[in-house]
Amino acid sequence: MTQDREVERQRLGQKLKDAREYLALSQDEVAKLLHLPRSAISLIEAGQRKIDAFELKKLSEIYQIPISKLTGDESESGVESVSIKHLARTASKLSDRDREELLRFAQFLQIKGQLRTE
Structure with missing residues (x-):
């Protein structure tokens, strides 16, 4: 080989x-x-x-x-790309209401991350 x-x-x-x-x-x-x-x-x-x-x-x-x-x-x-796509596939199987809640949680995590870096 x-x-x-x-x-x-x-x-x-x-x-x-x-x-x-x-x-x-x-x-x-x-x-x-x-x-x-x-x-x-x-x-x-x-x-x-x-x-x-x-x-x-x-x-x-x-x-x-x-x-x-x-x-x-x-x-x-890359693992990041794979994980994002996996998250999107999983989220697509949720109800509209659950996706809205997931989006709010993602926004919360984003803000929390920004506060840590300040």
């Missing part, structure tokens, strides 16, 4: 691990969803196991991240 492929596989593994941990999923839970042994998830995240297209597609669905973000440039798929 060339050095570039090894680096890319490790980068993909780290992105998958970050996404799994962000969603507070265990390797065992993900393995069950993919019908794989837990050790396969561990090897994928360590960059030591190839991942086929079906597995990547399924992981993309589980983590709610487009495949292009997992395989693309590191700068395009």
Whole structure:
């Protein structure tokens, strides 16, 4: 395996691990969803196991991240971007009233953060 492929596989593994941990999923839970042994998830995240297209597609669905973000440039798929998109997807499933309350809470946190920096 060339050095570039090894680096890319490790980068993909780290992105998958970050996404799994962000969603507070265990390797065992993900393995069950993919019908794989837990050790396969561990090897994928360590960059030591190839991942086929079906597995990547399924992981993309589980983590709610487009495949292009997992395989693309590191700068395009930062944890902050992922967390904001996850928050937006989650908020879209709330009622209008709950979204308004979430917005008020976000504004409260923003003001609180500004007061800390002053």
